[in-house]
Amino acid sequence: MIVPEYWARARGQGQSGRRQVTVHRYGWSDTSLVDATKMAEARVDEALQQILAGARLERRECLGVYNGADGVPIREEVVSRNGHSVISRNSYGARCLNTPNVLFADIDFEEPAAASVSLGFFVCLLAVVVGVVLFGVSIKWLFLGMVVMLIVPFVGRAVKRQRMRCLGGYEGIARSRIKAFLHLHQSWNLRLYRTPNGMRLIATHQCFDPAATEVQAFFKAVGTDPVYSRMCLNQKCFRARLTAKPWRIGISRHLRPHSGSWPVPEESLPARRKWIADYETRAASYAACRYIESLGSGVISEDTRAVVELHDQLSQSLDTGLQLA
Numbered sequence: 001m002i003v004p005e006y007w008a009r010a011r012g013q014g015q016s017g018r019r020q021v022t023v024h025r026y027g028w029s030d031t032s033l034v035d036a037t038k039m040a041e042a043r044v045d046e047a048l049q050q051i052l053a054g055a056r057l058e059r060r061e062c063l064g065v066y067n068g069a070d071g072v073p074i075r076e077e078v079v080s081r082n083g084h085s086v087i088s089r090n091s092y093g094a095r096c097l098n099t100p101n102v103l104f105a106d107i108d109f110e111e112p113a114a115a116s117v118s119l120g121f122f123v124c125l126l127a128v129v130v131g132v133v134l135f136g137v138s139i140k141w142l143f144l145g146m147v148v149m150l151i152v153p154f155v156g157r158a159v160k161r162q163r164m165r166c167l168g169g170y171e172g173i174a175r176s177r178i179k180a181f182l183h184l185h186q187s188w189n190l191r192l193y194r195t196p197n198g199m200r201l202i203a204t205h206q207c208f209d210p211a212a213t214e215v216q217a218f219f220k221a222v223g224t225d226p227v228y229s230r231m232c233l234n235q236k237c238f239r240a241r242l243t244a245k246p247w248r249i250g251i252s253r254h255l256r257p258h259s260g261s262w263p264v265p266e267e268s269l270p271a272r273r274k275w276i277a278d279y280e281t282r283a284a285s286y287a288a289c290r291y292i293e294s295l296g297s298g299v300i301s302e303d304t305r306a307v308v309e310l311h312d313q314l315s316q317s318l319d320t321g322l323q324l325a
Contacts, residue, residue, distance in 0.1 A: 004028035010040035101207035109170035244325035
C-alpha cells in the first residue's frame with residue numbers, strides 16, 4: 001500500500017530551441033521530508049530530459065477522480081495510522097480508510113437523469129429555424145419532428161423507471177448480483193452497509209491481495225466503480241470513505257486551498273485547519289454508512305476483525321439514529 005507520510009514538490013526548467021519548458025513533479029517518502037525532496041528533484045530531472053528528447057508527458061501532476069487511480073501514490077494528508085491501515089483526508093476534506101488487504105467495495109446507485117426540457121426545446125426550435133430558412137422544409141413536418149423529439153426522452157425514462165421497479169430498483173439489482181456471486185462462492189462473507197447513494201460491502205472471511213484476479217472478478221460481479229478497481233490495483237490497497245461529504249451537511253465552502261491537494265503551502269495551513277475543525281464538528285452528527293446485515297458464510301477472520309471494527313467506529317455505521325451523508 002502506498003500512502004506516504006512526507007511529500008515535496010520540485011520544479012525544473014529547460015530550453016528546447018526557443019521554447020522554455022517548465023516541469024513540476026512530486027516526491028514522497030515514509031521516512032523524511034529530505035528524502036521526499038530528493039525524489040521530487042530526481043523525478044523532475046527525469047521528466048524534463050524525456051520531454052526535451054521529444055516525449056509527450058504532462059508538465060504537472062494533477063489530482064484525479066480517485067487520487068492515485070493512475071499510478072501516482074495517494075497524495076493526501078495522513079491523519080493517523082492504525083496497524084497496517086492509514087486514515088487520510090481526501091481532496092474534499094472527508095477522512096478515508098486505506099487498508100492493504102481487507103476488501104471494501106462500494107456500489108453506487110445511478111442517479112436518474114434530470115429532464116432537460118428547456119435544452120431540448122431550444123435544440124428543436126433551432127432545428128425548425130434552420131430547416132425552414134436553409135432547406136425550405138414544411139413547418140408542419142418540422143413541428144411534428146420537434147414534438148417527437150421532446151416526447152421520446154420522457155417515454156424512454158418512463159419505460160426505464162417501470163423496468164427498474166420490476167427488478168426491485170437499483171437496490172434490488174445490486175442485491176441480486178451479490179446473491180448470485182455468493183451462490184457461486186459459498187465460503188465468502190460480506191457485511192452489507194447502506195450509503196447515501198448505494199451500498200458498501202466488506203469481505204470478512206479472509207484477507208485479499210488487491211491485485212488478485214478473484215478481487216477484480218468480485219468487483220465486476222457486484223458492479224463496483226471501474227475507477228476504484230483501478231485504484232486498488234495501482235495503490236495495492238482498498239479504500240472507504242469514513243465521514244460525510246461536506247456538501248451533504250451544509251458546508252458549501254471548499255477545503256482550502258481550493259483544489260484540496262496535499263501538501264499545502266505553510267501560509268495556507270491556518271485556513272485549512274479552520275475549515276477542518278468546522279467540518280469535523282458538523283460531520284460528527286452524521287454517519288457515512290449504516291450496517292444492514294451479514295450475507296454468506298458468517299465468518300469474520302481475526303485478520304479482518306480489527307479493520308472492520310475500526311471502520312464501524314469511525315464511519316458511525318452502527319448508530320442507527322444518525323442521518324447518512
